Amino acid sequence: MLNKLVKVAGIFSEAMRDAVLFLRFNSYSPFADKSKRAFYKIIIEAHTIEKGLSLRHPKMLFGKDKIRFVMAALSRYDLQHSPVPAHMSLGALDAYVNFHARAGMSDPFLDEITGYLKGWEARLPKPWKGGTRDYSFQTQPPGSLQHLIASRSSVRTLRSSPIDPDRIVEAISLAQMAPSQCNRQSSRVHTYRDPALIKELLALQGGSRGFSESVGNLFVVSSEICAWGGPGQRNQGYVDGALFAMCLLLACRSMGWGACPLNLAIDHKTESAIRRVGGIPAGERLIMMIAFGEPVAPETTVAFSPRRPAAEIVTVH
Ligand SMILES: Cc1cc2nc3c(=O)[nH]c(=O)nc-3n(C[C@H](O)[C@H](O)[C@H](O)COP(=O)(O)O)c2cc1C
Structure with a gap:
């Protein structure tokens, strides 16, 4: 019986320690590494762009806010940490522009993205590993x-x-x-x-x-x-x-x-x-x-x- 009580008490204490560990290291924690936080945040948001483009009928000009966020966050991002978020974001943005071009669409927002991508070409040369694939x-x-x-x-x-x-x-x-x-x-x-x-x-x-x-x-x-x-x-x-x-x-x-x-x-x-x-x-x-x-x-x-x-x-x- 005592043995069982000890086990049940252990579940509470372990759950508490799970919470403490999570609080310390989760992405909202002020103690979490900034580059790591940016790495995951950019990847998560860039994925919404590549995912949108992989749908059967992507919506025209979808995800404007996310795209603006990705561009701003990537500009602040330290490439030394890992180039993967940059590849993923730039590849997705490039595919986004190409998708709209194929659909014969023009819009100042697309010009804004094109300008942004041009600025990146010298920093991270193409081909960018991102977007969609067959x-x-x-x-x-x-x-x-x-x-x-x-x-x-x-x-x-x-x-x-x-x-x-x-x-x-x-x-x-x-x-x-x-x-x-x-x-x-x-x-x-x-x-x-x-x-x-x-x-x-x-x-x-x-x-x-x-x-x-x-x-x-x-x-x-x-x-x-x-x-x-x-x-x-x-x-x-x-x-x-x-x-x-x-x-x-x-x-x-x-x-x-x-x-x-x-x-x-x-x-x-x-x-x-x-x-x-x-x-x-x-x-x-x-x-x-x-x-x-x-x-x-x-x-x-x-x-x-x-x-x-x-x-x-x-x-x-
Ligand atoms: C546990 C788990 C949950 C996921 N949830 C979603 C989801 O809710 N919606 C979605 O479209 N994709 C979801 N995915 C798919 C991931 O976005 C995808 O696995 C990831 O981008 C890697 O791409 P791949 O599976 O094509 O290799 C999930 C993947 C995993 C492993």
Whole structure:
């Protein structure tokens, strides 16, 4: 009994320490490194531009405020920290201007961006690794693991037709090959094909604006909390759940479907609402949603989403 009480008390103290650590290092903290904060902020905002351009019918002159923010933030950014946010932003802005030029559109805002890009050409010569890139499903099925991993991309141009449940279960069985701690297999997956239900779930998620109407198949990946006990395991559901979700994304790719992970960075109130709408038991923690479906066409466009050079993220000890 005492042992159990100690474990329960440990959960409170660990949750408190989680909060302290998060308060100290999160991006709003005045103690967080300024360059790191700028790095993440610019990448996040530049991604909204490349993502907007990867939609089936991008809106003309979308995202003016974000674009102005990216230009201003990039001008203040220290390139020595990492050139990736600059590549991503400049590539996305360049693609934005080119997209409007192809549509025969002219606007003082586009001239403003063009002038801004000209100013950058000497500082960071082209080609800029950002914007969008062509994406092909023609190489299906990806023959090797390397090819499967390298050829996955978040696809936001999906066909809304529901996929045969047997094929969905086939993809899920493949994803079940994901490792899990002690082979616990705490991950759960809820799959939806009803357009009205999907609409309601996506409205609670919020990250699929611009392509939610094309989502006819949706996963909600969750993790059963009772697989985990004691303070040390408080976050492990997210570890196993994320590994499972990654395998599910790759399984979708191997089935020839497009898929896009959708964050569930939500508070308890929204999490409960999603559980209620989706018929998900209270004892499951939500990991993420995944929109998936047949691609609209074998050739499509995806956000460039450039990766940092490996050297930037590796510390060889
Ligand atoms: C946990 C997670 C949550 C994500 N949430 C969203 C989202 O809400 N909306 C969206 O359009 N993309 C979302 N994405 C997709 C990312 O933007 C994308 O993975 C990233 O830009 C890298 O691009 P890639 O997947 O094409 O390689 C999410 C990705 C992850 C891993």
